Amino acid sequence: MNIDHLQLFVRIAVTQNISSAGKELGLSPAVASSHINKLEQSLGTRxxxxxTRQVSLTEEGRAFLPHAQQVLESVETAKSSVGGGAAKPxxxxxxxxxxxxxxxxxxPALTAFFERYPNLHVDLSLSDSIIDMVEGGFDVAIRDAALNDSTLIARKLAPVDRIVCASPDYLAKHGEPKVPQDLLHHQCVNLMGLETWGFDTPSGKQxxxxxxxLRTDNGEVARDACVDGLGIIICSTWCCYQQVQRGELIPILTEFPLSAKTDIWAVYPSSRLLAPKVRVFIxxxxxxFAGEPYWQREMKAK
Known part of the structure; x- marks a missing residue:
């Protein structure tokens, strides 16, 4: 089985276009089509x-994709191991x-990453949706939600602290809530689906x-709306640390910790061998982010 053919197949699964996938690998459309034909002939299946516009995987193609990806990862790991690991990913x-x-x-971290690993190139997709890593052809995902897929492996990158905060203008106009129950009389800015806030209180969870x-599907939009005085918000400190440092947002209800906990994770498909490029990225x-993440340190230094 030809490794070049497998690489092309995996890219076609992502791009859904033979010409585009071939171009990524330096192949003409005719050569790319020939490679796929040969791969299908060697397997005896389509x-x-x-x-005329795009391609899609057959049922057999969807079943074959994760195995093709694992073969490519194993080959890359084997290549990297030559010379006692001297070769860079x-x-x-x-x-x-x-x-x-x-x-x-x-x-912002990629400049330093590329300086350390100049032979690596990154395709970075930013989305708040949970993307199927296998279907999307991703090597690694950074997520801020708990892992609920047994086919994936997660490594914790950093803890996440969340705070309740508001702008000075909002608090001057509407007053500051002293207990969680006071929020019922205040305007709030929410991420969609997260309208119920949980607090740990002396009498239990509330x-x-x-x-x-205002509701939005983007954390930065919610944060900026809060800075503009539209309401009170729950915000991860990694998102609002600069605004707190500048005094544009003020933490409130600090005596009542939020009950829901979360972290930042690096997630990758489970495999016997972890590709070197994924390992060095993680x-x-x-x-x-080691120790106390820099956003926590900077927020405390205000």
Whole structure:
């Protein structure tokens, strides 16, 4: 079985276009089509449906995809091991991350990452949706939610603290809530689906169904709306640490911790062998976020 053919097939599964996948690998459309034909002939089955506009995987192609990816990962690991690990990881690393966290904390780190690993290239997809890693062809995902898929492995990159906060202008106009129950009389800015806030109180967990003045599907939009005085917000410190440091947001209800906990995770498909490019990416961010993450330190230093 030809490794080049497998690489092309995996990219076709992502791009759904033979010409585009071939172009990524330096192949003409005719050569790319020939490679796929040969792969299908060697397996004795059709892997993709071809139309004039795009291609899609057959049932057999979907079943074959994770095995093809695992073979490529094993080959890359074997190549990297030659010379006692002297060779640096190379190739393309496909990463998906939440939109706000990716823009604020992954993208700014890539300059240092590329300086350390100049032979690696990164495809970075930013989305707040949970993307199927196998179907999307991703090597690693950064997520801020608990793992509920047994086919994936997760490594914790950093703890996440969340705070309740509001702008000075909002608090001057509407007053500051002293206990969670006071939130029932305040405007709130919510992420969609997270309108009920849970607090740990001396009498136990307390749930507050907030009156949302604004709902949005983007954390930075919610934060900025709060800075503009539109209401009170629950915000992860990695998202709002600069605004708190500048005094644009003020933490409130600090005596009542939020009951829901979360962390930042690096997630990758379970495999006997972890590809070197994935390992160095995860290790890089473990080092970058080590101990108390820099956003926590900077927020405390205001």
């Amino acid at each position: 892997l993709i449906h071809r139309t 190379q190739g393309k690393l496909r990463v998906t991350a939440p939109a706000s966290f990716g823009r604020m904390h992954v993208l 749930l507050i169904k907030t009156q949302d003045y 290790d890089f961010f473990l080092e970058r």
